[in-house]
Amino acid sequence: xxxxxxxxxxxxxxxxxxxxxxxxxxxxxxxxxxxxxxxxxxxxxxxxxxxxxxxxxxxxxxxxxxxxxxxxxxxxxxxxxxxxxxxxxxxxxxxxxxxxxxxxxxxxxxxxx
Amino acid sequence: xxxxxxxxxxxxxxxxxxxxxxxxxxxxxxxxxxxxxxxxxxxxxxxxxxxxxxxxxxxxxxxxxxxxxxxxxxxxxxxxxxxxxxxxxxxxxxxxxxxxxxxxxxxxxxxxx
Numbered sequence: 001x002x003x004x005x006x007x008x009x010x011x012x013x014x015x016x017x018x019x020x021x022x023x024x025x026x027x028x029x030x031x032x033x034x035x036x037x038x039x040x041x042x043x044x045x046x047x048x049x050x051x052x053x054x055x056x057x058x059x060x061x062x063x064x065x066x067x068x069x070x071x072x073x074x075x076x077x078x079x080x081x082x083x084x085x086x087x088x089x090x091x092x093x094x095x096x097x098x099x100x101x102x103x104x105x106x107x108x109x110x111x112x113x
Numbered sequence: 114x115x116x117x118x119x120x121x122x123x124x125x126x127x128x129x130x131x132x133x134x135x136x137x138x139x140x141x142x143x144x145x146x147x148x149x150x151x152x153x154x155x156x157x158x159x160x161x162x163x164x165x166x167x168x169x170x171x172x173x174x175x176x177x178x179x180x181x182x183x184x185x186x187x188x189x190x191x192x193x194x195x196x197x198x199x200x201x202x203x204x205x206x207x208x209x210x211x212x213x214x215x216x217x218x219x220x221x222x223x224x225x226x
Contacts, residue, residue: 035216104156
């Protein structure tokens, strides 16, 4: 397996634009997590899906952020409209029901100018 | 919800010395405590973990200890090497939380040759 795959690796966008980050979890994993990493706030959990259903989205900062998981092999995190303070590295991670280890994707470095 | 505190935020040691990173957690129901290592520009990767039914676990030069009563756990690295330089994150979760990890703020370890 190629591991958790995220795209794009880097994204630079202007304030006010819509940004969509994509994630493909490891095949067979049933839980998917979106994290945001900044120097100031460390690794923050944004949202957690189990069997494609959002279980906990209490970490989503505001209504500008939304996430979907239409099937077991794909998830998106959307920011609309984007703001400079959204600049961060966004990680997707997945786990299986038989193993508690979380496998992270390479991350998407988002810069909003 | 769970809150994980991690100390110190930065740690500098001489090659060959030992390094200790400490974490405390708030939710007494937490029962799984992994440690992740993140090298510069890379994704976090699991290096060792411990469950609440075990007090200590070792893997070569790294070890973790857990004190459930005090709700704290620690990472010990012996005979540090320059390649140990990275940011280390502790985390906590419960099985009931579906492996939804709450991370500490991270410790930047620098091993000087």
